[in-house]
Amino acid sequence: MSEHVNDSYVQRAHKEGYRSRAAYKLLEIDARDHILKSGMVVVDLGATPGGWSQVAASKVGGGGKVIAVDLLPLHPINGVEFIQGDFCDDSVLAQIENKLGSKKIGLVISDMSPNISGINMTDQARAMHLAELALDFSLLHLQSSGAFLVKVFQGAGFEEYIKLMRSYYARVVTRKPDSSRDRSNELYLLGTFKI
Ligand SMILES: C[S@@+](CC[C@H](N)C(=O)[O-])C[C@H]1O[C@@H](n2cnc3c(N)ncnc32)[C@H](O)[C@@H]1O
Structure with missing residues (x-):
């Protein structure tokens, strides 16, 4: 807890009005890779408390759309349409598709992490x-010029996952933003140019 309170990104988020320090991870990745564009449709998976959705909504602007999904409730954010539910459920997928209508997505971002059980193998799986x-x-849903950003944890299945992504995206890069804690084995993978 004291690590969290003393964390400079937590303090900055508080000052700058972001709901989570995670906002800075997306801001950093976007500053380098320019994945968020005005007018774009973005789907944010695992969105609560909402830092990434805040960043996405401000970058896509009024002409864009952000659809956010989480198991937990999300306090409303201007420009963000929220679906509460389990992304593994078909009914949640149907709700996303319903909100999309005929629109294709420009960017899918996933910061989902399961509840930690403490059993390493289970959590990683x-x-x-x-x-x-x-x-x-x-x-299924990205337009061909779209991008996919996903959080993964280094461990069992990680190498296979990158290989799989490389079979579907022409360019896959790994990103470890400064705002991602050093001791965390999380990494972000960014796939662009769907094959
Ligand atoms: C690290 S937090 C996301 C932080 C967020 N990106 C932000 O900027 O505030 C991970 C989120 O993933 C959500 N999550 C985990 N499993 C999920 C699932 N099956 N469906 C939807 N959301 C899920 C959790 O409820 C949690 O809120």
Whole structure:
């Protein structure tokens, strides 16, 4: 807890009105890779408390759309349409599709992490499963020039996952933003140019 309170990104988020320090991870990745564009449709998977959705909504502007999904409630954010539910459920997928209508997505971002059980193997398997579902979703719904950003954890299944992403995206890069804690084995993978 004291690490969290003393964390400079937590303090900055508080000052700058972001709901989470995670906002800075997306801001950093976007500053380098320019994935968020005005007018774009973005789907944010695992959105609560909402830092990434805030960043996405401000970058896509009024002409764009952000659809956010989480198991937990999300306090409303201007420009963000929220669906509360489990991304693994078909009914949640149907709700996303319903909100999309005929629109294709320009960017899928997934920061989903499962509830930590403390059993390493189980947690890693759950995290990989969520990342796989997010990848499947991106392949179905992204426009061909779109991008897919996903959080993964280094461990069992990680190498296979990158290989899989490389079979679907012409360019896959790994990103470890400064705002991602050093001791965390999380990494972000960014796929562009769907094959
Ligand atoms: C690290 S937090 C996301 C932080 C967020 N990107 C932000 O900027 O505030 C991970 C989120 O993933 C959500 N999550 C985990 N499993 C999920 C699932 N199966 N469906 C939807 N959301 C899920 C959790 O409820 C949690 O809110």
